[in-house]
Each structure stands twice: as structure tokens, then as C-alpha cells.
Amino acid sequence: MSDTPSDRMPALDAHVEEEEVRTSDVLARFRADLPAPRVTLGDLIAALGDRSLGTVLLALALPTIAPVPLGVSVICDLPIVLYSLQLMFGRRGAVLPDWLLRRSVERATAARMLDAMMPRLVRIESLLKPRLHRLAAIDGERWFGLLIFILSMICIVPVPLMGWLPGFALVVVSLGLIERDGAAVGTALLLTVAAIVAAVVLISGFSYAAMSL
Numbered sequence: 001m002s003d004t005p006s007d008r009m010p011a012l013d014a015h016v017e018e019e020e021v022r023t024s025d026v027l028a029r030f031r032a033d034l035p036a037p038r039v040t041l042g043d044l045i046a047a048l049g050d051r052s053l054g055t056v057l058l059a060l061a062l063p064t065i066a067p068v069p070l071g072v073s074v075i076c077d078l079p080i081v082l083y084s085l086q087l088m089f090g091r092r093g094a095v096l097p098d099w100l101l102r103r104s105v106e107r108a109t110a111a112r113m114l115d116a117m118m119p120r121l122v123r124i125e126s127l128l129k130p131r132l133h134r135l136a137a138i139d140g141e142r143w144f145g146l147l148i149f150i151l152s153m154i155c156i157v158p159v160p161l162m163g164w165l166p167g168f169a170l171v172v173v174s175l176g177l178i179e180r181d182g183a184a185v186g187t188a189l190l191l192t193v194a195a196i197v198a199a200v201v202l203i204s205g206f207s208y209a210a211m212s213l
Contacts, residue, residue: 042101054177064167080152087145132182
């Protein structure tokens with residue numbers, strides 16, 4: 001006996017509901033049940049699931065847009081450098097070593113980070129939708145690895161406020177890849193140019209001030 005339309009409706013609704021799950025929803029569930037006593041980078045990546053290459057980048061970039069200690073941010077910036085180098089050399093199945101995945105922060109610190117990130121993440125997601133698919137597929141290009149490398153290196157520079165703009169660019173490009181939003185990826189490219197200009201200006205300014213002293 002064939003299924004009637006009413007019989008197929010629950011499965012259809014479940015499929016639609018699954019498609020509508022956003023990254024912020026996944027992170028909210030993760031926030032509600034954080035591992036104790038420490039939360040590892042591997043825990044975060046596992047919680048996000050295998051959504052796309054952007055998933056790993058997003059997990060690594062999120063701390064750069066949250067008010068966290070410099071050391072915590074660097075823990076995530078260094079893996080981005082390693083990951084970007086693999087992408088530059090054409091390794092599409094790039095993975096992080098276990099010793100990096102085991103890097104962790106205290107549960108309370110992870111909770112504060114997620115609480116600070118979530119409102120910003122939700123605002124960004126509200127603007128995203130699948131479009132400009134050709135631009136949204138740049139993760140298959142080697143120069144994409146160079147882009148991520150440049151952003152991560154700027155994030156690492158220990159200058160106040162230096163890491164926020166490139167970190168924001170990393171988050172936007174990650175979400176653009178996850179949601180296949182080419183407009184978001186294009187915006188991230190513009191933010192990358194702005195981050196490079198800002199880095200040059202800030203470093204030049206600090207160097208001039210140091211020489212003057």
C-alpha cells in the first residue's frame with residue numbers, strides 16, 4: 001500500500017526542520033551541556049559536526065570575536081595557521097593533529113566565550129542565505145588557504161585591537177562557506193583587505209612611537 005500525503009508529512013516536516021538548524025542553534029545546545037571540567041577544541045568541532053570545511057575554521061575563529069585573554073585566542077590562532085598551510089598545499093582533507101584538538105579552556109571560560117559570541121553570531125546568520133554559489137565555492141582554491149593564512153597571522157600579532165577585524169573576517173567567511181553564501185564570502189574578502197591596511201597602519205604607528213621614544 002502506498003503512503004498517503006498525510007503519512008509522508010511528518011518525515012517531510014522533520015527534513016525541513018533539520019535543514020533549518022543553524023550553527024547558532026548547534027552552539028546553543030553545546031553551551032547548555034558543556035563538558036566538565038574543561039572544554040577542548042575537539043569538543044567544539046565535534047559539536048558543530050561535519051557541516052563543511054567552514055566548520056573547522058568557524059570553531060577556530062570564534063574566540064577572536066569574543067573578549068577572551070590573549071593566550072586563549074592564540075591557542076586557536078595557531079591551529080588556523082597550520083590548517084591554512086595545509087589548504088595552500090592543496091590538501092582538501094586537512095585535519096588538525098590530536099595535540100591541538102586536546103587544547104582546552106576551563107568550562108567557565110568556555111561558557112563566557114560562547115555567551116559573548118552568540119548574539120554576534122545570530123546577527124550575522126540573519127543576513128545569510130545561499131547565493132552567488134561560484135564565490136561560495138572558493139574553499140576549493142589554493143589561494144583560499146593563503147587568504148586564511150594572512151588573516152590568522154594578523155590575529156597573532158600582539159597589538160591591541162589588531163585581531164578583531166581579521167577575526168571577524170574569518171567568522172564571516174566560515175559562515176559564508178557553511179551557508180554557501182557567496183555574498184558573505186565576498187564581504188570577508190573586503191574585510192581582509194581592510195584588516196591588512198589596518199594592520200600596516202597600526203604596526204607603523206607603534207613602530208614610529210617606539211622610535212620616537
